[in-house]
Amino acid sequence: MKTHELIDLLASDPMPVQRHAAARRFGLALPLGLLMSLGLLLAGFGLRPDLAEASIQPMFWAKAGFALAMFCGALWVTLRLSRPGQAVAAAWSGLGIPLLLLWGGAAAVLWLASGDERLAMLMGRSWRSCAFSIALLSLPLMGTTFWAVRGLAPTRLRLAGASAGLLAGAAATLVYCLHCPEMDAPFWALWYVLGLSLPTAAGVMAGPRLLRW
Template sequence: MKTDELIALLARDAGPVPTGVGERRFAAALVLGILAALAWVQAAFGLRADLPLLMTTADFWQKVAMPLAVAVTGLVVVFRLGHPGARVRGWWLGVWLPVSLLWIWAAAVLWMAEPAARMPLVLGTTWRSCVFNVTATALPIGIALLWALRGLAPTRPTLTGAAAGWLAGAVGACVYSLHCPEMAAPFVAVWYVLGMGLSAALGALAGRHWLRW
């Protein structure tokens, strides 16, 4: 039996579904995941001492602009993937466009920098740990999102898991930025994106098993 036929069979005798259940489940999962990620960053690394002042600067918001934009559009994509038949094709542009713009910006920064300064702009001082730290910060968010998705009806579990992991990676990158001392666009364009990508890969693997029904 095909998935769509099974859904139709199950829904034939079902009563009306209360409105907003999926939205509330997603909101609860996201809030719990973010709180857990914040607790992890605070316990493992500590927040930046200059964070209140830093958050008043343009540099900070330029740093988090990409993961914030990915998170906003990614939330829509993930939620729609949790509903059979929902279209997501047009939303993928919103997921990848912020990353593409960041890469263009990072390339421009490197092009204008002195040759000797280019490698430090890419590596910073924390490149060895950044990918792991972003992925670890995203982990509780990803678990919470997968829990929320299990209450829906995703028909593409691997893709849905990957999208949830990408979203978790973006939100995790925002949370980790509250500790991260790096501010250069080339650093964010390489290591933050790699951390988000690893989170997406883990989400795809988890979704393949946890979201199957």
């Protein structure tokens, strides 16, 4: 079949686009991925033993708030990149603002801390495992998120893969807050951001293969 014949065939019987297709796909993919990630956390990591006490501390909610802000920003970008012809430029602010606020706050905390406290704030107690734990918890979310994105016909596959990976990582970070004992902003600014970058990088590599439609 020649190209013009294929075009004529497709044009003769166009399939209507389902309304709210993106909302339906992500409305299924994200809760399912979050449940699987939470199950993985409970099975492999467990909740932090002082979660009830920690949950009344402002820094716990600041940590969760950063993860939630990154999740919302990544979802905005991913929704735009999932559909052809959608402008994305303004959506990047949803990711840049939380990062700048975290890094600015972490820099201020380090500036005010004494010299012998700074390294402890950066490394915490779990620096060896934090980023890899977030990446591990993001795996089920990457599966469900990539399924949602692929069904919406993305055209910029590497960029869409990166945003889908970041979305999975942000959701996994939110889940990981239930286990992580770290309460210092400099730690999050380094190790949480590194944990977010791992599924993002995996998404860049996997996007052209897994998001092709």
